[in-house]
Amino acid sequence: MPVDPVIAIVGEQADQQTYDKVYRELGLDQPLYAQFGRYVASLAQGDFGTAITTGHPVIQDIARVFPATVELATLALIGGVLLGVPMGVIAAVRRNGWADHVVRFFGLVFHSVPNFWMGLMVLVVFYAGLGWIGSSGRVSLHNMGLVPEVTGSILIDATLAKDWDVLVDALRHIVAPALILATGAMAYLSRMTRSFMLDQLGQEYVTAARIKGLSEWRVTLHAFKNVGVQLLTVIVLAYGGLLDGAVLTETVFAWPGFGQYLTAGLMAGDMNVVLTGTLLVGLIFVTLNLVSDVLYRVLDPRTR
């Protein structure tokens, strides 16, 4: 391993005696297959190990950080879909018109501009400059720990507790990271929607519909219905990408989510965190794929 997890625990200034002891405690003196065997054996019993970086069982940590990421990812996805899909449709309908150029331009910009930089710029303008949004974290310090944790989503918890001050504060904190993640999803979804729509608009049934004298609005609606299924797959995949944790965005906004947790573990060579995190990411994708397959069947009669 390039990073030494023992040094992360004992520090640079520990003597060899202490170093060796921790080395053995972590089981690093065992051959790799023995280490892996032990890991798989405890995994089978539902034991994901303890995180070096927090001192808590990894599974407990993930239960703590994951809701924050789900909350952020869900809002970002909603934003991304609400912005990206209509933009893609407009771009396809007005192909090569100015609207198309504008959509494609923003698609390219939001796809290329690093989230990290955008995050800082948003903080500079809307937090430091205008004071519209909160700085970092999920709520301001004075609102921390005021609403009881029920779901782990502070927006829902604050609503349940009917604590509107906390809710507004939480909204002010989530809006920037969610919008920034949404722009990424928007860029992706608008480009995909555009190409799906172009594909449909070139089909013969569209020409037929136009000949029949259907309004352009109805033609578009008709074509849009037919891209729904494809679009769903893309949206589900985008959600998977967001749930992996947006490391850079979470870092800039000190969002205590999954991405940050995983990175901190990675930097410290905390294998239990990295392995469980990877496992979870795999699980998310498998589950989302399954969901999209099921929805496919429900939405598309041809697949039944």
Added chain:
Amino acid sequence: MRVFRRWPLATVSLACLALGAGATRAAPPKDTFVIAGNLSAMITLDPANINESITATSMRSVCSSLIELDDEDASKLMPGIAESWSVSPDGATFTFKLRKGVKFPSGNPVSAEDVAWTMKRTLTLNLANAQRLREWDITAQNFDEVVKVVDPLTLTVKPTRPFAPGLFPFAFSDFRNASVLDRKAILKNEVDGDMGRKWLTTNSACVGPFRVAQWRPQEILMLERNDEYYGRKPSMRRLIFRHTPEAGAQRLMLEKGDIDMALDIDPADYPALEKNPNVRLQYTPSLQVQFMMFNMKDARFRNPKVFEAFRYLMDYDGLEKTLLKNDAKVRQSPVPVGVFGALPESFKPFKLDLAKAKALLAEAGYPNGFSAEVAVLASFPNVDLAQHLQGNAEKVGVKLKLTQMVGAQLFQRSRNRNFEIYMAGYGFNYPDANNPMLRFAYNPDNSDAAKNTISIAWRASWDPGPFINDTIRAAQVERDQKKRLEMYQELQRRYVATSPVIPLFQNQAVTVLHKRVKTLKRTLAATNFASAEKE
């Protein structure tokens, strides 16, 4: 279609309006001190296991030590949990008298038994800071003979050698090896005889000006004033360390006034912050030095002339004036300025001299130079210094390849003696020359098998020879402070003439505060958050 065309913009503006309507400032209350920092390295609250600076900085306010360093002049020792200490006439036994009536947050009284148990625990469990006691030959094996509880408020320590009375108290001046833990509370939470190791990772049971109210890893550490503390009552009721991994975000929060102090400001931002009337920067010399070292296992660096040549490849003064400014001062001895035994600040025997470097290399048999790898810590100012060295080395024919690494990666290389040239910083523990000398110059067994990985001299495969090794040990038991001082000064001169571990600069600690912070005392050794006062 018209709706489509308009709505994204409309929605965004609506959202902004809705949120902007309630725009308020979130400056912390007057009795709360908020610090933004990167807390991801904070992995334990157990004093005996704390090694990262962020945890050491914050938990120092929770766990006081037996003896404290004065918060104006760190080389002065002050009473802590021990209200006094004395040495027997023969110099062999140190007696510590504890304060009366000190209580843990649980209400349990603090006793000498607890103090001894705390130290013994560190050694028995062999935790990260056990070496801070072993450095004084206090080990798990000899502990019961060396440390004795005389009565509930008296403790004696009879070290294996009669350490100098001016030196030995420093052994008890750091909370990481000399705080006192609430034995009874900890043993209640013991799991399989672990002496509370698991429990203390996420809980705290110390005596200090503050106590831990809440810790959410990678999110927040909240400390509350301990109103029963024996010392001066801090004017802050709460200290809050808030996880803010991004330095740019820390700066924005400070400028906006949402926090009182930022721990990880990018040094490139100092000049801009100096101009901001809402921000105040404090510069304090620190116990950290920047250094480079050459691995003497490498045949080329076995010839002292080769690394001698590199001493002349650094434009020390130029770097101090341009790159480092207030961040560091030229320091060519391993003993930082302000430390007992240090050579004067004016001690600067080396300066940039390319001709001399070239001549030394030619004498050593490398008139056309050579190629080598520099393993360098990937942070300011290490990389910048390495690039500077690389530029000058090229002028004398030496091609340097820089490999940047993070700490846990780089330190592994040096502890395994697996590098050619190495560049990083190193922080000493207490302001007495004994500590820098032990770390940088003491290496009684240079074999690979010795694995004396704590010694930087060993890491560089440097055998300092009997004079340096013996003098370091002799100075430890020299009772005459004046003589001890002279011994260290001689040691430093010899060191500089022969060592492949080459100190370059002494770092300055930069404390970045909001201007409403009136006082925050920081010394060579540490920041004292209990001293914080705000307008």
